[in-house]
Amino acid sequence: MIISYADSALSVLPPLVAITLAILTRKVLLSLGVGIVFGALLLTDFSLVSSGEYILNTASQLVWKDAALNSWNVYILGFLIVLGMITALITVSGSARAFADWAKLRIRNKRDAKLMTMFLGCVVFIDDYFNSLVVGSISRPITDRYHISRAKLAYILDSTAAPVCVISPVSSWGAYIIALIGGILTAHGFTDSGHLSVFIQMIPMNFYAIFSLLLLLCVATFSLDVGPMRQHELNALRGNLFDESKGQPPGAVTDLPEADTGKVIGLFLPIAVLVFATVYFMVSSGADVLATKDLPFNVLGAFENTDVSSSLFFGSVIGLIATLILAIQQKVDLSMLLKGMSVGARSMLPAIYILLFAWTISSVIGQLETGKYMASLATDNIPFALLPAVLFLLAGITAFSTGTSWGTFGIMLPIAADMAMGSDSTMMLPMLAAVLSGAVFGDHCSPISDTTILSSTGASCHHIDHVVTQLPYALIAALISLVGYTVLGFTGSLIAGLVCCSMLFVISVVVLHFWAKK
Template sequence: MTLLSYADSALSLLPPVVAIVLAVLTRKVLLSLGLGILVGALLLNDFSPLASASFLAERVTGLVWSEGALNSWNLYILGFLVLLGMITALITVSGAARAFADWARQRIRSKRDANLLTMFLGCVVFIDDYFNSLVVGSISRPLTDRYHVSRAKLAYLLDSTAAPVCVISPVSSWGAYIIALIGGILATHGMSDLGHLSVFVQMIPMNFYAIFALLLLLCVALMGLDVGPMKAHEQNAMRGNLYDEAKGTPPGASAELPEADTGSIAGLFIPIGTLVFATLFFMISSGASALAEANLPFSLIGAFEKTDVGGSLFLGALVGLGVTLVMALVQKVSAAMIATAIVQGGRSMLPAIYILLFAWTIAGIIGSLETGKFMASLASGNIPFALLPAVMFILAGLTAFATGTSWGTFGIMLPIAADMAMGSHTAMMLPMLASVLAGAVFGDHCSPISDTTILSSTGASCHHIDHVMTQLPYALIVAFISLVGYGVMGFTESVLAGFGASSVLFVLAVLMLRRRARAND
């Protein structure tokens, strides 16, 4: 046996399966991820303890220092987390968060309104999924806490407006990445005359999971369709327990901080607004610089395709922190309170950072084991073309669930879907590409090792596994609705028929959830 002897085989599934199953059973995320990492390292090194230890040391070091240089992407994301924790804590000690909650209380008069406002903000802040989850969580948490919305519900609101919105928005980091992949696929198959953006737009109504996930979220927010684990969390929140205190303080939550009496809502909106616009500015400017270096004309889509997301988030957060400090001083917050906020805010992000580092490590090991390629290989064979959209949706979902990455799944599965379409029925090209996008977001929503899911938990200050388990029933319902739609679309070759079938099932599902929610009241 040699190094990578278990790559691209069924055994490559073992590390993610160990991590995911243990995380669900034990609720100990770091322990579960650690054991998954250990299993993967042993597989990659023929169960040699010394070689595995050396391999792990190299992988852990690579999170910070890789190929003779700093791993800027990872460091920027971690820096962004720390800076955002400081910004959130400063807003709290300045009294601005309480002022916003008091202000909103005059206008947002119910729990439903608080949920709808959070969803609205999640749909508006669509430039990046990380940014969406963390920033909208910081804005909404004081308000949802006031109206006894559980942190698990807030995490669901954040997660289900992050990836689903980004994956159908061309002006986002996700949209630009997908358009770039589509461009390469079209060029490979001699279809360069088709506009990359127009193809992406045509695929939006075919992305059943993203559309119906947003619609179900809207119904949950409007009608209070709380079932399963979510029902228990919401009932506990009404009794004042926003999260399970027996599990300790969740990531993103600061210790009880002092609050000044001089806070104003400007102390919240000006720093967060600055953070949003500064990040957007750095994303466009870094993308424009990359286009100029490649002698390419500037376009907004092109800038988002070439942008440095991690660096832009970090620089935007630095500017946001500076403005937050100025606003704290304007609101006459003492130096001692500011110092406390900075220390406690940075420290509050440590649990999320630990989980993220472990998740990145296991993702790298899963990549070395070529788990994604093994999942993709399952699509080979004589599959009737009518079943291909549904099959690709399932395989993309399983791949994203096992690997914890939507983007990685896009990169692996989109070219395979295009090849299968060209080899069987060209008219199914776009439906199959759309089914891969939909399946990847579904798998990402369900996976405990997904970085987007982890950061949604952090943005909501919710225990991670609680978020995964409460979101899972809703994700599975939408997945079933989408699967039926892709099956109908495959057999009829009609997007409208597939969308219609999914719509009928969606209405039935909402009625069923509403009846069940009322029966449990």
């Protein structure tokens, strides 16, 4: 028998224990495991036998659920393994080194390398997983050459993944959000509003996404390295790109032989094939769903109904085939290719272990109904003018606790809409935007977030090092956003909110500049 904790603060304890232990011990798997066990004990009234059965059942459902393969999880894991192979093959073929030599003539310094990575992160916006892993694979040879720490690379990847996807209508995130908002608006009688146009209207209201991107731009341009990030950057100047005392980070493909015949096309072409194949499968799978519903085809509708995980996997398989063909054309020895594929697949195992544990604790948290409890804290006793700021904070805490932005959207967006309709319907869009903004903030800070985990993997950075070094910047962008939503709530003016955010942003950058120069 599973006990419900929807109305109990106890539902917050398992994720809080896991997150606290992860930060204190820096042992992610151990911390997640403790959180899983604690959550299972709560759900089963502290019955050891029932807890063990519950954990085994929950873990098995990650692969096999409802008498069928759990295709979403399996495809994502397959995508990780295949992408690890592609990365290793690009290294073995000598293409990564050729690209680094080519870029050296065009990228003149550390700042250019960081800005290049940020640019790629903003361009590759179709999905956050795809963004973090693919851009990381492309950029890592360059950032390594210019002694940019893996922690800084992970921060750049993470801060151009969710923030870009959440304001891009043609992305897996944008399609999901438009579908949610469309249902909410229809339920409240806003049938005349175009769902896409409403989403576009909300973009300038998404303060955290906007100002976290602007902050990243300033950090990359002016080297605003503060807190733990500063130490990692200093270590990188000495040649220590990551903390070697913790072993090899996820995604590392070291000790591989490199052919002397590598060409730049050996990196660019496989990645281009991977991108185009993934986009094709995303549109194709979405179009198939539209056809079964007898709906006309359009790109946005296809993205709204796409199967992201299978598209990523099949796109990566096509990319792997292209990588192998190019490597063979470059006369790379067969034994080197086989070793590269083996090492590449194994390099993703640490990330896969963390992801499996994170998915398991997410299932436990879902059973505990932690998100519903967090949402219930938004009571009618709060002054209406403060609601955008309060919703931003609650969405942030919910995403931080549950490790999922999408789950937070699903829980908090309908609540925000109901609260707006009960008070002032003109504040509907700002309150919905505050939820989107807060969810991305919480996701950025959470060690159990899959996007955070995969950003660490894409950068080949130790996971907790990424979480700790990114946290100060996430908190600064969140504070700016919180002030903006407070001003917006009291004035009802988006312009006033943006002006206050902009002023506070400039002050923050100046303070960071002087702090970084100390």
